[in-house]
Amino acid sequence: GNSVTQMEGPVTLSEEAFLTINCTYTATGYPSLFWYVQYPGEGLQLLLKATKADDKGSNKGFEATYRKETTSFHLEKGSVQVSDSAVYFCALSRNTGGFKTIFGAGTRLFVKA
Amino acid sequence: DAGVIQSPRHEVTEMGQEVTLRCKPISGHDYLFWYRQTMMRGLELLIYFNNNVPIDDSGMPEDRFSAKMPNASFSTLKIQPSEPRDSAVYFCASSFTTDNSPLHFGNGTRLTVT
Numbered sequence: 001g002n003s004v005t006q007m008e009g010p011v012t013l014s015e016e017a018f019l020t021i022n023c024t025y026t027a028t029g030y031p032s033l034f035w036y037v038q039y040p041g042e043g044l045q046l047l048l049k050a051t052k053a054d055d056k057g058s059n060k061g062f063e064a065t066y067r068k069e070t071t072s073f074h075l076e077k078g079s080v081q082v083s084d085s086a087v088y089f090c091a092l093s094r095n096t097g098g099f100k101t102i103f104g105a106g107t108r109l110f111v112k113a
Numbered sequence: 114d115a116g117v118i119q120s121p122r123h124e125v126t127e128m129g130q131e132v133t134l135r136c137k138p139i140s141g142h143d144y145l146f147w148y149r150q151t152m153m154r155g156l157e158l159l160i161y162f163n164n165n166v167p168i169d170d171s172g173m174p175e176d177r178f179s180a181k182m183p184n185a186s187f188s189t190l191k192i193q194p195s196e197p198r199d200s201a202v203y204f205c206a207s208s209f210t211t212d213n214s215p216l217h218f219g220n221g222t223r224l225t226v227t
Contacts, residue, residue, distance in 0.1 A: 032213040043117070043204050043218030044156075051213040089156070093213070100169070101146075101216055103156045 002027045006090045006104035013080055014112050021075040021107045023064075023090035031092040033057075033066055033073040034101070038087045047075075047088070085111045115139075119205050119219035127227055131193040134222045136205030137186055146216065147180055147190050148204040156204075162188065163210075195226045 006023040013019060025033065032051045036044040048057030053068035062077045073090060090104040118137040126132055138145050146161040160170040165182045173180070177196070182188040192199055202223050206216040 034215060036216075041220070043206070043220050044216070045218065046215040049213065049215060100158060100161065105155050 002031065002092060002094055002102045004090050004092055004102050004104040006088075006107055008105070009087075009108040010110055011107060012110045012112065015082055016079045017111075019075070019077040019080045019084075019109070021088055021090075021109070023073045023075065023104060025071050025073065025090075025092050027071075027092055027094055029094060030068075031094040033064070034091040034093065035062070035064055035073070035075050036089040036091060036103075038089065038106070040086075044089060080109070080111045082111045082113050085109055117205055117207055117217050117219035119203075119222050121222060122220065123223045123225075125225045125227065126195055128196055129194045130226075131191065132195045132199075132224060132226075134190040134203050134205075134224070136188045136190070136219060138188070138205070138207030139217055140186065141209075142207035142217070143185075143210050144208045145182060145188050146206040146208075147188070148206065149201045150204060150221070151201045159190070192224075195224075197226045200224055200226050 003026045034049045035047040037047045038044045048059040050057040050066035053066055056065045064073050064075045087106045087108045089106045091101050093101045120135045143164050147159040149157045159172045160180045162182045180190045202221045204218050204221045206218045208214045208216050
C-alpha cells in the first residue's frame with residue numbers, strides 16, 4: 001500500500017543553519033507529494049507541493065524535489081530562522097477511486113537564536 | 114475566504130458524556146476529512162466524505178464515534194459515550210476533488226475527557 005516515511009525528530013538547529021528533513025514514499029503510480037507545516041496550536045497548512053517527477057516545489061525559502069528514481073521528497077532550506085520552529089509533515093495523495101492523503105509521522109524542528 | 118472553521122476550540126468533558134465537534138468546510142470544496150492527532154499515534158484519518166456522502170470510515174475507532182454531513186457546509190463528529198482515551202486534537206480538513214489539491218485544515222478542537 002501507500003506509505004510515507006520521514007526522519008525522526010526532534011531536529012535542533014542554530015539560526016542560519018542548513019536544514020534537511022528526509023522523506024521517502026511507497027506508492028503505486030504517480031502520486032502528488034506535499035510538505036505541510038504545523039505551528040503550535042494550529043492546524044496543518046500547505047508549505048509546498050510537487051505533482052510529477054522532477055518537479056521542484058518551493059515556498060518561503062523551503063524547497064523539495066520529486067525524485068521518482070529514489071522515491072524521495074526531501075525538504076531543504078538554506079538558512080533557517082527561529083520562526084521556522086514547527087512540526088513538518090511529508091504527505092502523498094493518490095486517487096484510487098476516492099482519495100486519501102497519507103501523512104508521515106512528522107518531524108519537529110527547533111531553531112535556536 | 115474564512116478557511117475551515119471548527120468549534121469549539123477546546124472541550125473538557127467527563128467520561129460517559131456525549132461530545133459533538135463541528136466543522137464548516139471551505140465553500141466549494143467537495144471533500145471533507147476528519148483527523149485525530151495524538152502524541153502516541155500521530156495524525157489518523159477517521160472518516161472522509163465526498164459531496165456529503167461518507168466514502169471511507171475505516172479509521173473510526175469504535176461504534177462510539179459517528180460522523181455526519183447533512184449539507185455541503187456543515188459536518189459533525191460525535192462521540193457517545195466519551196472515554197479518557199478519546200482525549201486528542203480533532204481536525205477537520207477540506208479540499209477539491211483532484212489528487213494534487215492540498216488539504217485545508219481548521220485549527221482543531223482539543224478534547225479532554227476526564
